[in-house]
Amino acid sequence: MNPDNAMIKIDSLNKSFGHIKALDNLNLEIEKGELLGIIGPNGAGKTTTIRIICCILQPNSGEVTVGGYSIHHDQIKIKSMIGYLPEEPNLYERFKARELLRYFGELYGVPKSQINCRIDELLELVGMENRAEDRINTFSKGLRQRIGIARALIHDPDVIIFDEPTMGLDPATSRTIRNFIKNLKGDKTVILCTHYMDEADLLCDRVAILNQGKIRDIGTPKYLKEKIHGDIILEIRAHEPEKIDTQRITAFESVKGVNLEGDQFLVSLHNREDISKIIDIFGNQAFSVNTKEPTLDDVFIQSV
Amino acid sequence: MNMNFFTITRWEFKNTLKSKKFLLIFFMQLSVLFMLIIMFNSFEASMQSEGAISLTPSLTDFATLDVDDEGGLFEKRINPEILKIYLTNGNQSLDRLKTGQTNGFYNVSSDSITQIQKGEIVDTTLYLDYSDPKRSVIRDEINTTTQTLSTALTSSYLQSVNPQNNSNTSGVKEEKTGESLPMQLIKKVMLSVLLFLPLFLFGNIIIDSVVGEKERKTGEILVAMPISSGEILLGKGLAVVAISALQVAMWIIVLIGAGFSIHNVILVYLMVVFTAIPIVGLTSIIAAYAKNYKEAGIVISFAYIIVVGFLIVPALAYISRESYSANISPMTTVMRLFTGDTISMPEILLPVVFVLIMSVITFWIAAYLFKRDDILFGPRPGPVSLLLQLIGIKK
Numbered sequence: 067m068n069p070d071n072a073m074i075k076i077d078s079l080n081k082s083f084g085h086i087k088a089l090d091n092l093n094l095e096i097e098k099g100e101l102l103g104i105i106g107p108n109g110a111g112k113t114t115t116i117r118i119i120c121c122i123l124q125p126n127s128g129e130v131t132v133g134g135y136s137i138h139h140d141q142i143k144i145k146s147m148i149g150y151l152p153e154e155p156n157l158y159e160r161f162k163a164r165e166l167l168r169y170f171g172e173l174y175g176v177p178k179s180q181i182n183c184r185i186d187e188l189l190e191l192v193g194m195e196n197r198a199e200d201r202i203n204t205f206s207k208g209l210r211q212r213i214g215i216a217r218a219l220i221h222d223p224d225v226i227i228f229d230e231p232t233m234g235l236d237p238a239t240s241r242t243i244r245n246f247i248k249n250l251k252g253d254k255t256v257i258l259c260t261h262y263m264d265e266a267d268l269l270c271d272r273v274a275i276l277n278q279g280k281i282r283d284i285g286t287p288k289y290l291k292e293k294i295h296g297d298i299i300l301e302i303r304a305h306e307p308e309k310i311d312t313q314r315i316t317a318f319e320s321v322k323g324v325n326l327e328g329d330q331f332l333v334s335l336h337n338r339e340d341i342s343k344i345i346d347i348f349g350n351q352a353f354s355v356n357t358k359e360p361t362l363d364d365v366f367i368q369s370v
Numbered sequence: 371m372n373m374n375f376f377t378i379t380r381w382e383f384k385n386t387l388k389s390k391k392f393l394l395i396f397f398m399q400l401s402v403l404f405m406l407i408i409m410f411n412s413f414e415a416s417m418q419s420e421g422a423i424s425l426t427p428s429l430t431d432f433a434t435l436d437v438d439d440e441g442g443l444f445e446k447r448i449n450p451e452i453l454k455i456y457l458t459n460g461n462q463s464l465d466r467l468k469t470g471q472t473n474g475f476y477n478v479s480s481d482s483i484t485q486i487q488k489g490e491i492v493d494t495t496l497y498l499d500y501s502d503p504k505r506s507v508i509r510d511e512i513n514t515t516t517q518t519l520s521t522a523l524t525s526s527y528l529q530s531v532n533p534q535n536n537s538n539t540s541g542v543k544e545e546k547t548g549e550s551l552p553m554q555l556i557k558k559v560m561l562s563v564l565l566f567l568p569l570f571l572f573g574n575i576i577i578d579s580v581v582g583e584k585e586r587k588t589g590e591i592l593v594a595m596p597i598s599s600g601e602i603l604l605g606k607g608l609a610v611v612a613i614s615a616l617q618v619a620m621w622i623i624v625l626i627g628a629g630f631s632i633h634n635v636i637l638v639y640l641m642v643v644f645t646a647i648p649i650v651g652l653t654s655i656i657a658a659y660a661k662n663y664k665e666a667g668i669v670i671s672f673a674y675i676i677v678v679g680f681l682i683v684p685a686l687a688y689i690s691r692e693s694y695s696a697n698i699s700p701m702t703t704v705m706r707l708f709t710g711d712t713i714s715m716p717e718i719l720l721p722v723v724f725v726l727i728m729s730v731i732t733f734w735i736a737a738y739l740f741k742r743d744d745i746l747f748g749p750r751p752g753p754v755s756l757l758l759q760l761i762g763i764k765k
Contacts, residue, residue, distance in 0.1 A: 121593075122590060122593050122594050123747070124743055141598075142596045146596040150594045152587075152590050156586055156587040156591065157588065157591075158588060161385075169377075169381050173595045174595065175374075
């Protein structure tokens with residue numbers, strides 16, 4: 067990537083909570099208009115990273131710049147540039163939807179002459195124009211998430227950060243929100259923290275795999291899938307898996323790895339021509355054979 | 371600093387006034403104020419008049435006593451609210467006592483008046499049933515009556531020896547000028563307490579405003595706004611000061627309406643509201659550090675006891691000794707202002723400067739705490755460790 071085009075630069079970032087090291091010398095660059103996914107297990111440091119970018123947490127050491135501004139010196143500038151949707155869209159329950167957007171609009175310094183138009187525009191965008199005068203405490207989780215998105219966009223930020231935006235939502239609402247995030251691509255710089263690999267696969271330009279406070283790998287979903295696995299994953303279930311000689315399988319040049327999960331072997335390989343030879347090794351032991359393309363789920367499990 | 375904190379103040383103020391919780395607190399406070407006024411007036415009246423409300427509980431008909439007192443010396447002085455008296459000639463009273471029809475029998479010598487005039491001791495006999503638990507009430511009441519009578523007789527004897535001491539002989543009743551110390555204490559301190567009371571009734575609004583951000587996890591979004599932590603706390607604190615100012619104004623109107631005499635009303639009002647600032651600052655410190663409502667509530671209760679002590683003790687000291695240093699408490703100044711006392715400029719400046727310094731210190735500490743992500747999101751340092759960090763001993 068072109069470093070001059072970087073919107074967010076993270077350099078040697080460290081953060082500890084007591085004795086727990088949440089971020090360990092983290093380095094990352096995100097380009098303008100890029101949609102970067104951050105995936106990782108619980109406690110990997112995803113939320114800590116985005117909280118530091120949003121100037122909510124202070125790092126122990128290291129530097130983060132957003133649009134050239136440093137988190138150590140220009141926090142107000144950075145905060146003005148970012149729209150942040152936390153994992154739980156905790157909103158002021160007693161506010162009405164319109165009131166809430168107005169409150170945050172005023173805090174972000176949206177001009178009073180524009181604020182009403184902006185609120186109407188966003189309510190329409192998230193499909194909540196009919197609920198503008200309803201109190202937040204009457205909203206379902208999906209509606210709260212939508213109003214949370216509208217709140218994060220009220221000041222038309224250059225950078226938008228979503229932390230698990232579809233967590234716990236029904237498939238229809240998740241799809242609406244994913245489509246919405248997809249539409250932001252190119253126009254805004256977006257960071258998407260997610261547990262859903264298919265979501266990252268579908269939406270992200272690049273995906274960073276974070277574990278124990280470090281970036282384990284980063285690249286396009288395609289690159290990661292190819293790098294971690296081969297082109298194909300062969301799933302073979304065996305009656306007595308312990309009787310299978312895995313060394314004979316790994317002896318094939320095209321085989322990149324063999325994993326055993328229960329009674330199922332996962333063999334990742336490049337060359338389709340080796341499939342029949344590998345099945346022969348199993349002989350009568352094999353009672354189920356399947357092939358599939360690798361997914362980010364496989365990448366994630368392999369990486370962490 | 372931009373003026374974003376005004377946005378927070380405006381919204382907090384508006385939402386507090388709209389909230390049902392606040393309205394409930396507000397009307398409860400007003401009813402407490404009315405009750406205090408009624409209680410104060412009754413208490414004052416009972417202090418100034420013998421026939422006014424008595425705080426002694428009535429024991430009417432609790433115990434009965436047969437009295438044989440031909441001269442009527444004792445009988446009229448026994449409190450009828452405590453003992454029900456049956457006048458007898460003594461013939462059947464001992465039988466009545468034995469059969470439980472009465473709780474005691476008091477026999478006074480028939481020539482008691484003559485004995486007193488001669489300076490002799492009056493013969494009296496009290497018969498009680500020692501198995502009856504009510505006997506101690508009767509014995510105490512008879513002792514009290516005897517003491518009262520003895521004091522009255524001594525006073526009467528002294529006046530007869532020195533007739534010039536009798537101020538009623540000329541038809542002019544003697545009056546003292548000024549109030550007694552107890553009445554001064556009650557009147558001044560009571561009114562001062564009533565004026566300062568609203569400042570201590572809004573702790574829960576600050577808790578709700580600051581601790582609530584942590585408990586509801588809305589603090590994360592608020593901290594992500596382009597506004598500093600100091601401005602957030604300042605905005606929230608100012609809203610509470612504004613609500614306190616509104617409340618104090620209403621209380622002053624009610625107190626004046628109830629007949630309290632308050633001189634220098636505007637200065638009194640400004641001083642009370644000004645005092646609200648460091649109290650709100652102190653509450654903000656506790657709220658910024660507290661993990662939850664419960665913890666904040668407990669600490670605030672203790673902190674407010676100390677603050678109330680700091681306000682009241684110098685005021686009491688000023689009433690009794692008029693010491694200059696007692697002026698450090700804004701309550702002393704307010705008390706002197708509403709009584710129309712003449713106050714020099716240094717005496718006014720002392721509490722004003724003190725309140726100002728405390729306001730800056732408390733809000734600075736509160737902002738420092740609210741800015742720290744370990745306090746907002748955890749793990750929170752302990753109070754001792756935090757104190758050492760605050761004074762620069764520990765990093």
